[in-house]
Amino acid sequence: MNKKQKKMLYRILVSAALLVLANVLPLPVWAKTILFAAAYFTVGWDILHKAAMGIKNGRVFDENFLMAVATLGAIALAVADGNGDFNEAVAVMLFYQIGELFQSIAVGKSRRSIAALMDIRPDYANIESNGRLEQVDPDEVAVGSVIVVQPGERVPIDGVVLEGTSSLNTAALTGESAPRDVAPGDEVISGCINLNGVLRIKTEKEFGESTVSKILELVENSSSNKSRSENFISKFARVYTPAVCCSALALALLPPLVRLVMGMPADFGTWAYRALTFLVISCPCALVISIPLSFFAGIGGASREGILIKGSNYLETLSQVKTVVFDKTGTITKGVFEVSGVHHSARSEEEVIEYAAHAECASSHPISQSLRRHYGREPDRSRVQDIEEISGHGVTATVDGVKVAAGNDKLMQKLGVAYIPCHSAGTVIHVALDGDYAGHILISDLEKEDIVDALKALREVGVTRTVMLTGDAESAARQVAERVGIDEYHSELLPGDKVEKVEALLKELSDGKGKLAFVGDGINDAPVLSRADIGIAMGALGSDAAIEAADVVLMDDDPMKIARAIKISRKCLRIVYENISFALLVKFACLLLGALGLAGMWAAIFADVGVMVLAVLNAMRALKA
Amino acid sequence: MKKSYKIEVDCANCANLMEQAAKKTPGVKDATVSFMALKMTVDFEDGADPKAVMQDVLKACRKVEPDCEINF
Numbered sequence: 001m002n003k004k005q006k007k008m009l010y011r012i013l014v015s016a017a018l019l020v021l022a023n024v025l026p027l028p029v030w031a032k033t034i035l036f037a038a039a040y041f042t043v044g045w046d047i048l049h050k051a052a053m054g055i056k057n058g059r060v061f062d063e064n065f066l067m068a069v070a071t072l073g074a075i076a077l078a079v080a081d082g083n084g085d086f087n088e089a090v091a092v093m094l095f096y097q098i099g100e101l102f103q104s105i106a107v108g109k110s111r112r113s114i115a116a117l118m119d120i121r122p123d124y125a126n127i128e129s130n131g132r133l134e135q136v137d138p139d140e141v142a143v144g145s146v147i148v149v150q151p152g153e154r155v156p157i158d159g160v161v162l163e164g165t166s167s168l169n170t171a172a173l174t175g176e177s178a179p180r181d182v183a184p185g186d187e188v189i190s191g192c193i194n195l196n197g198v199l200r201i202k203t204e205k206e207f208g209e210s211t212v213s214k215i216l217e218l219v220e221n222s223s224s225n226k227s228r229s230e231n232f233i234s235k236f237a238r239v240y241t242p243a244v245c246c247s248a249l250a251l252a253l254l255p256p257l258v259r260l261v262m263g264m265p266a267d268f269g270t271w272a273y274r275a276l277t278f279l280v281i282s283c284p285c286a287l288v289i290s291i292p293l294s295f296f297a298g299i300g301g302a303s304r305e306g307i308l309i310k311g312s313n314y315l316e317t318l319s320q321v322k323t324v325v326f327d328k329t330g331t332i333t334k335g336v337f338e339v340s341g342v343h344h345s346a347r348s349e350e351e352v353i354e355y356a357a358h359a360e361c362a363s364s365h366p367i368s369q370s371l372r373r374h375y376g377r378e379p380d381r382s383r384v385q386d387i388e389e390i391s392g393h394g395v396t397a398t399v400d401g402v403k404v405a406a407g408n409d410k411l412m413q414k415l416g417v418a419y420i421p422c423h424s425a426g427t428v429i430h431v432a433l434d435g436d437y438a439g440h441i442l443i444s445d446l447e448k449e450d451i452v453d454a455l456k457a458l459r460e461v462g463v464t465r466t467v468m469l470t471g472d473a474e475s476a477a478r479q480v481a482e483r484v485g486i487d488e489y490h491s492e493l494l495p496g497d498k499v500e501k502v503e504a505l506l507k508e509l510s511d512g513k514g515k516l517a518f519v520g521d522g523i524n525d526a527p528v529l530s531r532a533d534i535g536i537a538m539g540a541l542g543s544d545a546a547i548e549a550a551d552v553v554l555m556d557d558d559p560m561k562i563a564r565a566i567k568i569s570r571k572c573l574r575i576v577y578e579n580i581s582f583a584l585l586v587k588f589a590c591l592l593l594g595a596l597g598l599a600g601m602w603a604a605i606f607a608d609v610g611v612m613v614l615a616v617l618n619a620m621r622a623l624k625a
Numbered sequence: 626m627k628k629s630y631k632i633e634v635d636c637a638n639c640a641n642l643m644e645q646a647a648k649k650t651p652g653v654k655d656a657t658v659s660f661m662a663l664k665m666t667v668d669f670e671d672g673a674d675p676k677a678v679m680q681d682v683l684k685a686c687r688k689v690e691p692d693c694e695i696n697f
Contacts, residue, residue: 004635046692050691053688053691057688057689107635111660234641292660296660
């Protein structure tokens with residue numbers, strides 16, 4: 001409990017004590033009235049104040065106003081009766097404040113638990129100066145500095161290990177509990193916790209550009225994207241409260257008037273009381289509080305599992321996903337390509353690889369990375385000139401004065417080089433040197449071990465169609481699709497074609513057949529990620545473009561997480577709908593009973609606080625994904 | 626220019642009200658309030674003085690939620 005909540009608790013206790021005294025002590029009516037008044041103002045002065053401020057600032061109808069009118073009305077009725085019994089007004093105010101206090105504690109608790117989950121902000125970085133470690137603000141560390149991370153500390157900034165080996169705990173980032181081993185030369189991302197060895201790390205980014213900052217920014221801004229349900233609630237509250245106030249007024253005036261006209265006693269007191277009860281019940285707290293809380297808990301629960309959702313609107317869309325489109329590389333396959341052979345070459349294998357690796361030295365595409373890996377050395381960039389990357393075709397460059405072209409069939413056709421097609425499954429890089437064909441390099445990608453299970457899990461959560469998009473040749477694509485059990489595939493696509501394909505698929509879904517999610521590894525597919533109903537980037541650690549373009553970011557590349565994310569979103573939305581329908585049902589039932597005089601103000605406040613407590617507790621379930 | 630400020634507010638709906646109030650304040654291009662992180666991110670209009678604008682933002686927020694806090 002914070003200071004404010006403690007103060008509230010004392011006020012509630014004092015007021016309750018005064019209320020008991022007023023009822024128990026044998027005092028004259030005027031003394032009791034003073035005690036009641038003291039109890040009422042102790043617990044309710046801020047509500048009255050807020051209601052008055054609301055009226056002054058032109059925001060008349062809110063819950064403070066409802067409570068103020070209802071309790072003041074009850075007091076007026078008690079005065080009119082002349083029996084000096086103000087129990088009702090004080091009790092209603094008291095229960096209302098107890099409910100508010102409870103909700104504030106529950107919300108504070110859940111916020112802290114979510115904040116603790118996301119507490120990955122490093123407080124300092126260790127810089128070595130004169131043989132001693134100095135703690136500095138991570139913001140002040142320049143790119144290229146050497147920082148030291150001791151066991152138990154958090155890596156503050158992205159970088160490369162210079163010295164030391166250790167295991168890193170990435171759980172806060174990925175939800176993956178198995179530690180990752182790092183050795184000199186490995187890249188480390190900020191936010192991981194160093195478990196055993198001392199690491200000296202050369203920073204490669206500023207703190208503000210590091211993974212940990214990006215993630216924090218993303219999570220902290222997630223609630224600014226509001227879902228339709230939330231917008232519905234805020235619109236609803238705007239219409240609802242005035243409507244209720246008018247109904248209450250009608251309830252207070254119309255029946256007595258009708259009775260007068262019909263020649264019966266008007267009975268203004270009874271109807272005014274019913275109208276006030278109506279006001280107490282109508283307080284929309286349960287809805288207004290529990291809906292944002294559910295989304296907030298759902299997003300928090302997901303981020304604990306390494307699934308970052310950028311806003312509650314995306315959580316909502318995610319729950320309606322029926323079609324999942326995969327970009328093959330990095331999602332279905334590992335995206336780790338290995339050179340499996342060099343065919344039809346008159347030159348030596350090493351020579352072909354050397355030329356190709358140099359031509360591709362500027363590309364970050366997984367294919368070129370595997371070429372470089374197979375080459376075994378860092379390509380010497382000074383030997384390379386005029387690099388031109390032709391998207392979806394390949395690369396041309398001049399290496400040691402030789403014009404090298406490395407790419408797929410289309411590149412060879414474009415350059416007019418006679419090439420020999422490959423019959424093995426995998427990606428083929430044809431190499432032409434000075435316009436002469438020099439054979440092709442076969443590179444194959446391995447499927448992820450759990451992709452079959454992941455696709456099964458997707459079906460279990462209600463995804464009816466899975467589609468694979470790839471730039472690979474037809475035969476390779478078919479083999480992969482059949483092996484992993486994906487419904488459809490589209491092969492030989494250029495990056496631009498992928499957008500068109502996704503747009504075509506979106507058109508098929510336009511008439512309410514669910515939403516389309518696109519899953520990519522964040523390399524080269526930013527346009528598609530932003531075009532789909534919902535873009536999911538996986539293994540996105542370190543890829544800023546993907547984090548930027550995607551709506552959902554999976555911190556590691558485990559394909560099971562896609563189904564998990566959909567499941568979490570479904571659960572969260574179910575809770576939201578449960579709360580909306582439950583709260584509205586109870587409210588309307590009570591409103592009806594109140595209007596008919598079957599439920600008094602006591603019942604009303606219990607219904608209000610009770611529904612709110614249950615709705616808040618229900619909302620918290622979303623946190624435990 | 627974007628800046629973020631730590632805020633104190635008790636309920637999610639009050640946070641929404643604060644966001645709306647901040648958005649309408651002159652000198653503010655856009656504002657978002659994260660109830661989860663208890664943070665308000667304000668995008669100021671060019672040439673606006675953040676300190677002065679934030680005074681107005683706080684005043685506007687106090688109108689909708691009298692016991693809110695913004696640390697700036």
